Every structure is written in C-alpha cells, then in structure tokens.
Amino acid sequence: MRKISIISISLLLLVLTYILVRPQPEIISVSLISETAETTYIDNDSIRIFSDAIRTVKKVRGAVDVGPPTYRMNVTYADSEVVKFSLYLDFKSKSGFLINHSNSEKMVKLKESSSKELTDLLSKD
Structure with a gap:
C-alpha cells in the first residue's frame, strides 16, 4: 500500500x-485588424507584449454577449x-479583454500591466 502511495505522489x-515548465508555443506574428487598418507585428518587443x-x-x-471588438x-x-481572437481595449482606462474565437462564449481579462503595455504600443501607431 505504501509503495502505491509513493508511486502515485511521484506521478502527480x-x-x-510538466504542466508548469512545458514550453509555450512561440508566437512569430500578430495581425490586428480594425475598421480602418490592418497592422502586423513581428518585432521581438511587440511579440513579447502580446505573448x-x-x-x-x-x-x-x-x-x-458584447459588441464589435476594438481589433x-x-x-x-x-x-x-x-x-x-477578438481584442477589446479601453484606451482611457487602459483595460482590456480577449475572446478566443474557438470558445467565443468565454471572455478573459487582460492583466492590468499587459493592458497598459498593449494600449501604449497601439497608441503609437
């Protein structure tokens, strides 16, 4: 019995x-499409912000149930x-949300620091 417990704990x-240290897939580009323009980011700093x-x-x-996305x-x-994804950003409050199109009923909130970095990056363009 003790041997089974040790094996179970070891497997767990x-x-x-593995879950905590597995490598995340590398992003090579991010394209943003708004009502008026399309921009593609491939530089390391921008990719890091999006990632x-x-x-x-x-x-x-x-x-x-939300309206049209910012991007x-x-x-x-x-x-x-x-x-x-659908990206919703509020440039005044520097907050944002994402919706993955593969699960369009679930919204995720961007971390405050990530929202700020994204709004700062996108304000430059």
Whole structure:
C-alpha cells in the first residue's frame, strides 16, 4: 500500500512539473485588424507584449454577449497554427479583454500591466 502511495505522489509531481515548465508555443506574428487598418507585428518587443498578454489572462465568469471588438487579432505560432481572437481595449482606462474565437462564449481579462503595455504600443501607431 505504501509503495502505491509513493508511486502515485511521484506521478502527480511529475505531471505538475510538466504542466508548469512545458514550453509555450512561440508566437512569430500578430495581425490586428480594425475598421480602418490592418497592422502586423513581428518585432521581438511587440511579440513579447502580446505573448505576455495572452499568457497571463484571468478568467471572467459566465458567458458573454458584447459588441464589435476594438481589433480582430490573428496570432501566428512557429508551428504555423493561427489562433483568432477578438481584442477589446479601453484606451482611457487602459483595460482590456480577449475572446478566443474557438470558445467565443468565454471572455478573459487582460492583466492590468499587459493592458497598459498593449494600449501604449497601439497608441503609437
């Protein structure tokens, strides 16, 4: 019985370690489409800002029903996968939300620092 417990705990720790340290897919470009323009970001600083924003989101409870996004966002990963998001930004309060098109009923909130970095980056353009 003790041997089974040790093996179970070891497996659990192994799985948790893998989840925490597994490499995240690398983003190679982000395209933003608004009502008036389309911009593609490929520079390292911009990619880092978008990557951090996507990686550090917080879940929002319940289903959502919102208007048109500030931007439609296409994120291209190194393995050629393209993930589509709706990006909602408030440039005055520097807050934002994302909706992944593959799960369009769930909204995630951008971390405050990520929202600020994104609004600062997009205000330059």
